[in-house]
Amino acid sequence: METPVLLLVYNRPEQTFRVLQRLKEFGVTTIFVSGDGPKSKDDRIKTDEVKSCVNRFSSIISNVQFLEKNEGCKKAVITGINWFFDNVEEGIILEDDCMPSEHFFAFTNDLLNRYRNERKVWMISGNNPLGKWEAEGNHFFSRIGHIWGWATWRDRWDDFRPELPYIQSFIDDNGFKKAFGPTQLAESRKQLTIKAKRGEIDTWDYQWMAQILTKNGLAVVPSKNLVENIGFDNDGTNLTEKPNWIQNEATLKPLQISERSIVIDREYEVELELCRRSASRANKSAFHYSEVGKSSSQKLKIVLINSTDVGGGAEKITLNIHEELLKRGPDGKLLVQDKKSILDTVQELNSDPIEQIRKLNPDVIHIHNLHGTALKLNEIAKISHEIPVIFTLHDSWLTTGSNSHPFVLNRTELSFLEMMEWKKELSKRRELITQSKIRFTAPSQWLRERFFEAQGIKAHFVTNAIQDVESASIKPPSERYILFVANNAETNPYKDFETLKTAWTRANSELKDRSVDLVCVSGPVKEEQFENGRLITLSKRDNWEVVELMKHALFVVQASKQDNSPLTILEAHSAGKPVVASLAGGIPEMLSDEELEFAFESKNAGQLQRKIVEATHTSDKGNFAYRASVLTPFSKMVDAYLGLYLEMANA
Known part of the structure; x- marks a missing residue:
C-alpha cells in the first residue's frame, strides 16, 4: 500500500x-x-x-x-x-490508539482518488462511531468528521488556520445556526469551538472541523466503521472508558463504494448528537427504510389519520401518501375529522373512532395530526399495544404543553400560572407516550431534537417531499414581484407577515426604480398601493397555480416565526426559484449554501430589508437561482414510510 x-x-x-x-x-x-x-x-x-x-x-x-x-x-x-x-x-x-481494519486502506485510497479535485471535500474519515449508517454509495457527507483514522490532501491542510482568526465574524453572521439550524447541536458546536480557540480545551480537531464548516466543506464518513479505538484504558489521553453509544468494532466486510450525490447527511449529524446525549445506539437511517420499502412486495393495509384531507402542508402530505399507498397495496383508509374531498377511501371519524379503527383491521395506524380530531392521545397510546402506531410530527404540539394554536415553544414566554399549566400538560403527554408503543417520525432535524428534549425519544427521520405538478400558463399578477405563500398569510400566527411587510416597504424605498411588488397567497383578495410598490393578496390557489406564480417571481420569501419543514420551500425549489427565509425551525436545513447567505432572523425587519435588497440586486444580475443537486422524489418518502410500516407490522 x-x-x-x-x-x-x-x-x-x-x-x-x-x-x-x-x-x-x-x-x-x-x-x-x-x-x-x-x-x-x-x-x-x-x-x-x-x-x-x-x-x-x-x-x-x-x-x-x-x-x-x-x-x-x-x-x-x-x-x-x-x-x-x-x-x-x-x-x-x-x-x-487507532487500529485500522483490513478494509480501511482500500476505502481511504479510493476516496482520496475519487474526491481529490472536489474542493468541497476536506477529509476522509475511516471511523464511524455509530458503527453502521446505511447510505447511498456506502459513504456519506457530514460537517462533523472523525479523526480516529482519517485522510486528507496537502492543499486542504495548508488552508488550515488553527487559531481561527475569522471565527467571530462567522458566529456574528449566525454561521452555526445556518449550518445546524436553531438547535442545541448548533450551540454545542459553537461553544466547543470557542473553548478550543481560547485554549480551554487542548485540542486541534474542533478547530479543524470549524475550518471545514466555515468553508462550506465536508467530511466523508463510511457507512460502516473501519477503525477500532484501542485506547480506552488508564493511559488514554482524553477517554479512559468507551462511552456506551460508541460502536467501536470495525467491520469485517469490505465496502463497495459507488458514485453518489454530494449532499450533507443532516440526519446522521443529529443522530450522532442524540446518541451521545442519550447514551444509546443509533436508529436505522432513512436510506435503510427507503431501500426496504422500495424492494418489498408485501402488501399492507394502512389507516392514516388527520384532522382534514384538504388544507395545508400536513394535509397535502397525508392525502398524497394515502393515494400512493392505494396504488401499491390493499384498500387502506384516511380517517379525518372534517372531510372535504370526494374520495371514497377518505372517511370521517365517527363517535367511536377507536372501534371504527379496530373494524378496519389495519396492519399499521399512521397518525399525522391528532389535535383537531375527536381522538385523544391516551386512546392512541392504548391502542398502540394492539396495533402498531406510527406518529409523524408535522408540528411542535407534542414538544409543548399548549392545547391550541399557536403552540408556545418556550414556556418562559408565559405568565406564571400559564407556565405551570403548560408544564403540567407536557408532563401528562410525556407519561402517555412513555407508556405507549408509538413510534415517531419527524421531517426535520430541528423537530427531532426538540422531540428528544421534550420526550427523551429519538424520532426517525422521514423527509417531506412533493409530487410533480403539470405546467400550465397563468397571467402573472405583476411584472416584477416577490412571493409570500401561507394560508391566511396576513393573520397566520406561525408566519411573520408584519415583519415582511415592514421590511418590504423599506427595501423598496432603497431599491427605488428597481422596487418590487409583494404578492401574497392566500387571504382576502385585495390590492394596496404603497409609495414604491403594490401589496397584492390572492385567494387560495391550487398547487400547480402556486408553482407557476413562483416561476414568475424574482424569488420566494418564507417569513416564519415557527416552522417545521414547509412545503412552500420544496415547491419553490421544484420551480427552480430560490427562497429568502427565516432562520426558524427546520427551515435552514432545507436551504442551499447560496440561499443561506440571504437567511434572516425572525422578527428582524432591518435584517430582512437588507436581504430583500441584496437578493433583488443579485436576481437582477441573473445570479440568484436555486441550483439543487437533487430533490427528494415523492416515491422515496413513501418508500421510507413503507419500510417503517414493514418493520412494525412484522415485529
Whole structure:
C-alpha cells in the first residue's frame, strides 16, 4: 500500500506496537512517525519505550521526528501533520490508539482518488462511531468528521488556520445556526469551538472541523466503521472508558463504494448528537427504510389519520401518501375529522373512532395530526399495544404543553400560572407516550431534537417531499414581484407577515426604480398601493397555480416565526426559484449554501430589508437561482414510510 501514513505517538508503547504491526501486515511501506515529548521524568520512561518500539519497525518507516519537550495534544499533532504534508501531497493520519481494519486502506485510497479535485471535500474519515449508517454509495457527507483514522490532501491542510482568526465574524453572521439550524447541536458546536480557540480545551480537531464548516466543506464518513479505538484504558489521553453509544468494532466486510450525490447527511449529524446525549445506539437511517420499502412486495393495509384531507402542508402530505399507498397495496383508509374531498377511501371519524379503527383491521395506524380530531392521545397510546402506531410530527404540539394554536415553544414566554399549566400538560403527554408503543417520525432535524428534549425519544427521520405538478400558463399578477405563500398569510400566527411587510416597504424605498411588488397567497383578495410598490393578496390557489406564480417571481420569501419543514420551500425549489427565509425551525436545513447567505432572523425587519435588497440586486444580475443537486422524489418518502410500516407490522 503506497499511500503515505503518518502515525502520531506519545507514551503508549503497547498500542504503538500493535498499530505498527497491523500496518506491516497490510503492506504499508511509507510510514512517517511523529511523537510528542515527555511531560516528566516518569513520562520519559514510556516515551523512550515508544522510541524503541518504533526502531523495531525501521524497515517500513520512512521518517521519524520526536519532539524534545511535551507540546500537548494541539501543538504536537499540528506540528506532526505540518511536517507530514511538507513531504507528501496526500496521506492517511493515524494515532497510536487507532487500529485500522483490513478494509480501511482500500476505502481511504479510493476516496482520496475519487474526491481529490472536489474542493468541497476536506477529509476522509475511516471511523464511524455509530458503527453502521446505511447510505447511498456506502459513504456519506457530514460537517462533523472523525479523526480516529482519517485522510486528507496537502492543499486542504495548508488552508488550515488553527487559531481561527475569522471565527467571530462567522458566529456574528449566525454561521452555526445556518449550518445546524436553531438547535442545541448548533450551540454545542459553537461553544466547543470557542473553548478550543481560547485554549480551554487542548485540542486541534474542533478547530479543524470549524475550518471545514466555515468553508462550506465536508467530511466523508463510511457507512460502516473501519477503525477500532484501542485506547480506552488508564493511559488514554482524553477517554479512559468507551462511552456506551460508541460502536467501536470495525467491520469485517469490505465496502463497495459507488458514485453518489454530494449532499450533507443532516440526519446522521443529529443522530450522532442524540446518541451521545442519550447514551444509546443509533436508529436505522432513512436510506435503510427507503431501500426496504422500495424492494418489498408485501402488501399492507394502512389507516392514516388527520384532522382534514384538504388544507395545508400536513394535509397535502397525508392525502398524497394515502393515494400512493392505494396504488401499491390493499384498500387502506384516511380517517379525518372534517372531510372535504370526494374520495371514497377518505372517511370521517365517527363517535367511536377507536372501534371504527379496530373494524378496519389495519396492519399499521399512521397518525399525522391528532389535535383537531375527536381522538385523544391516551386512546392512541392504548391502542398502540394492539396495533402498531406510527406518529409523524408535522408540528411542535407534542414538544409543548399548549392545547391550541399557536403552540408556545418556550414556556418562559408565559405568565406564571400559564407556565405551570403548560408544564403540567407536557408532563401528562410525556407519561402517555412513555407508556405507549408509538413510534415517531419527524421531517426535520430541528423537530427531532426538540422531540428528544421534550420526550427523551429519538424520532426517525422521514423527509417531506412533493409530487410533480403539470405546467400550465397563468397571467402573472405583476411584472416584477416577490412571493409570500401561507394560508391566511396576513393573520397566520406561525408566519411573520408584519415583519415582511415592514421590511418590504423599506427595501423598496432603497431599491427605488428597481422596487418590487409583494404578492401574497392566500387571504382576502385585495390590492394596496404603497409609495414604491403594490401589496397584492390572492385567494387560495391550487398547487400547480402556486408553482407557476413562483416561476414568475424574482424569488420566494418564507417569513416564519415557527416552522417545521414547509412545503412552500420544496415547491419553490421544484420551480427552480430560490427562497429568502427565516432562520426558524427546520427551515435552514432545507436551504442551499447560496440561499443561506440571504437567511434572516425572525422578527428582524432591518435584517430582512437588507436581504430583500441584496437578493433583488443579485436576481437582477441573473445570479440568484436555486441550483439543487437533487430533490427528494415523492416515491422515496413513501418508500421510507413503507419500510417503517414493514418493520412494525412484522415485529
